[in-house]
Amino acid sequence: MKAAEPQILTINGGSSSIKFALFKAGETAKRGLHGKIDRIGLKGTKLIFSDTVGEKQKTHSLAAPDHKSAATLLIDWLQKQIGFESIQAVGHRVVHGMQHTAPEIVTQELLDELHRIRPYDPDHLPSEIELIEALRQRHPQLPQVACFDTAFHRDMPRVAKLLPIPRCYDAKGVQRYGFHGLSYAFLMEELARLGDPAAKKGRVILAHLGNGASMAAVRDGKSIDTSMGFTPTAGLVMSTRSGDLDPGLAPYLARTEQITAQKFYEMVNHKSGLLGVSEISSDMRDLLEQESKDVRAAEAVALFCYQAKKWIGSFAVALDGLDTLVFAGGIGENAALVRARICEGLEFVGIELDASRNAATAGLISAETSRVAVRVIHTDEEMMIARSVFRMIGPQTANKQD
Numbered sequence: 001m002k003a004a005e006p007q008i009l010t011i012n013g014g015s016s017s018i019k020f021a022l023f024k025a026g027e028t029a030k031r032g033l034h035g036k037i038d039r040i041g042l043k044g045t046k047l048i049f050s051d052t053v054g055e056k057q058k059t060h061s062l063a064a065p066d067h068k069s070a071a072t073l074l075i076d077w078l079q080k081q082i083g084f085e086s087i088q089a090v091g092h093r094v095v096h097g098m099q100h101t102a103p104e105i106v107t108q109e110l111l112d113e114l115h116r117i118r119p120y121d122p123d124h125l126p127s128e129i130e131l132i133e134a135l136r137q138r139h140p141q142l143p144q145v146a147c148f149d150t151a152f153h154r155d156m157p158r159v160a161k162l163l164p165i166p167r168c169y170d171a172k173g174v175q176r177y178g179f180h181g182l183s184y185a186f187l188m189e190e191l192a193r194l195g196d197p198a199a200k201k202g203r204v205i206l207a208h209l210g211n212g213a214s215m216a217a218v219r220d221g222k223s224i225d226t227s228m229g230f231t232p233t234a235g236l237v238m239s240t241r242s243g244d245l246d247p248g249l250a251p252y253l254a255r256t257e258q259i260t261a262q263k264f265y266e267m268v269n270h271k272s273g274l275l276g277v278s279e280i281s282s283d284m285r286d287l288l289e290q291e292s293k294d295v296r297a298a299e300a301v302a303l304f305c306y307q308a309k310k311w312i313g314s315f316a317v318a319l320d321g322l323d324t325l326v327f328a329g330g331i332g333e334n335a336a337l338v339r340a341r342i343c344e345g346l347e348f349v350g351i352e353l354d355a356s357r358n359a360a361t362a363g364l365i366s367a368e369t370s371r372v373a374v375r376v377i378h379t380d381e382e383m384m385i386a387r388s389v390f391r392m393i394g395p396q397t398a399n400k401q402d
Contacts, residue, residue, distance in 0.1 A: 010385040012093040013128045023386040067127035071134035089143040091389035095124040097148025103388045106144040152181030153223045160225045178226035180208045186384040198323035210329030211239040217315035239282035242272035305341040328379040
């Protein structure tokens with residue numbers, strides 16, 4: 001019997017979901033069975049999956065009160081579907097990597113460190129650790145690779161990392177890290193594949209606009225600044241995250257509303273942003289539908305576009321100009337009206353959109369006269385994880401592919 005073709009399993013754990021995908025091992029990884037467990041810990045938890053890209057999705061209802069139980073259910077389900085004999089390695093998105101600058105094989109030492117830094121991101125790291133440990137317990141010989149979302153930004157200039165607080169905290173790791181690194185790494189590889197010269201030598205702003213939203217300023221292929229900071233709450237207005245706030249707001253609300261540190265954390269991460277301003281929805285699609293008849297929705301959309309415009313302007317200054325702007329993420333890839341509003345008035349930076357190209361979400365949406373190339377690229381964090389894992393175990397995989 002012919003041996004099963006080697007595959008890489010990618011795991012992308014969020015605060016209430018687990019995305020997974022199987023890739024045929026290889027530098028040009030081909031996606032196979034993929035899906036997600038959604039609404040973990042909430043009513044209506046579902047396993048949504050399909051065998052190939054573009055195939056109609058199938059859905060199963062699950063009972064998964066937490067990530068540990070969801071991980072167990074996913075492992076059991078994958079065992080029935082494909083078995084683990086063909087899986088050569090598992091790649092995980094790990095949101096916070098502190099000083100780690102590249103993907104690493106998971107060891108007990110690395111796990112111990114991840115446990116130690118859990119307080120840096122209590123919304124993501126604990127569940128990501130649970131996923132790694134669940135797989136480790138069931139398949140202890142299976143290599144697992146941690147792909148850090150902060151790694152893309154680790155070479156930022158010192159001035160971009162510093163926080164203007166007492167220096168003693170910097171020594172304890174309290175500095176600006178930046179996130180969405182797997183998305184940004186993928187976008188830069190796609191930019192190079194498309195033949196854009198700015199990918200290797202030039203000035204690029206990457207705008208990952210989704211439920212979580214951030215931007216990165218990239219010069220000659222290296223991140224020089226990014227909007228998120230010590231945590232993923234900083235920077236742009238997001239679906240439920242506030243983005244940057246006056247730090248004096250925390251003690252003010254503690255005095256006047258008796259809001260504790262935990263309640264403040266919950267507010268700025270889960271009850272703010274588009275949801276907080278609109279009081280309607282955290283979804284940009286809902287707000288665009290409502291903006292003509294509800295001023296709250298209109299103001300939320302306007303605030304998002306205004307702040308995004310400001311970040312593009314500030315990063316263009318940091319880069320001493322701009323060659324390419326890339327929109328990605330759920331909003332960046334799909335909301336033509338939002339892209340148009342963000343770019344409106346940025347002609348002085350060199351940005352001019354072609355209205356018909358933008359409306360059609362073409363790959364290149366800038367006008368012929370635009371000094372800056374404006375692109376829309378579908379980002380793919382799972383693909384980036386798969387590529388990263390293959391690059392670590394490449395020779396072994398290549399030998400087994402024939």
